[in-house]
Amino acid sequence: MSPKPVYQEFCRDQAVPAFNHPWWLDAVCGPDNWGVALAEDKKGELAAALPYHIRRVKGIPFLLTPPLTPYLGLWRYRAYDSLAPADQFTFDRQVIPQLLEQLPGHWGHIQKLHHGTKNWMPLLWKGFQAQLRYHFVVPGLSDRETVRRRFNRSVKYSIKEGEKVLELEESSDLNALVSIIEHTFDRQGLYAPVTLSLLQQMDGPARKFGDVQLLLARHQDGTVHSGVYLMHTEGVTYPITAGNGKGARESGAFPWLMWQAIQAGAEQGSEAFNFCGSTMPNVAPVLNGFRALPVPYFEIYRARYRWATPFLQWLL
Secondary structure, three states: OOHHHHHHHHHHHOOOOHHHOHHHHHHHHOOOOEEEEEEEOOOOOEEEEEEEEEEEEOOEEEEEOOOOOOOOOOEEOHHHHHOOHHHHHHHHHHHHHHHHHOOOOOOEEEEEOOOOOOOOHHHHHOOOEEEEEEEEEEEOOOOHHHHHHHOOHHHHHHHHHHHHHEEEEEEOOHHHHHHHHHHHHHHOOOOOOOOHHHHHHHHHHHHHHOOEEEEEEEEOOOOEEEEEEEEEEOOEEEEEEEEEOOOHHHHOHHHHHHHHHHHHHHHOOOOEEEOOOOOOOOOHHHHHOOOOEEEEEEEEEEEOOHHHHHHHHHHO
16 A cells, blocks of 8 residues: 555644645655655554655656755654653654665655754764754744834834835736746846746645645735745744845835735734745845744755765755
């Protein structure tokens, strides 16, 4: 029996976030380009899962975090949280090797783990290395006024200026979003990682099975200055992709739209807004302006051959 139906039931029973559900992985990877390893505890109960995305580069298989996906497994059953720390350590030492043994052949493995995964030592013992990364999270969305009051002066000013010239539009216009994403990357001389075909492939299942919104900041002259695609899952709202068009800096569109997105998350019952974030010196200070808290997580990687490790590190 394929492990995917079993994993689907595991996701539903163990409250796994939408980004790691089979329907999401089908949408962003393709049904044939992902799999999952499963492990049982001593009682024979399904206890842990490790989904993975298979991507071939010139025919060479790699296991990578999928596009538009902030993190991918490792997931443990709910009972793990009630175990004593020593028992959690023993559980990980016994279960994680079981998961790794089921992975298909590959030349390299890169995976962003959920920030709730604190112990990756059994992965270290199997040859993995890790980079420490950071999500930027705004907590306490139920008290929106306190959230806004914490913003720095620059963000508050941009929101105030945006209120004069911008209107919020909930849309399904993926073309408008892709256009401003391309503008964002073109301005930096970079290739946009998000394409219209990828968004179209993701959008249908996301609207059918998930809780998503596409928000646009439209200027009073009719042009779109900023856009963001939101996912609300397990009490957290994520801007999974966003962009700024021409004129966004002058209108204060990005801070204004992020404030609208934070409020949209609160209306959907989210308690936190996860910018996902970046350690880049020109991005992290912007997110700090929203008083988003840096939350560490591990990005693990392992090359089949030691000489290929620098190539994997280049991909990180």
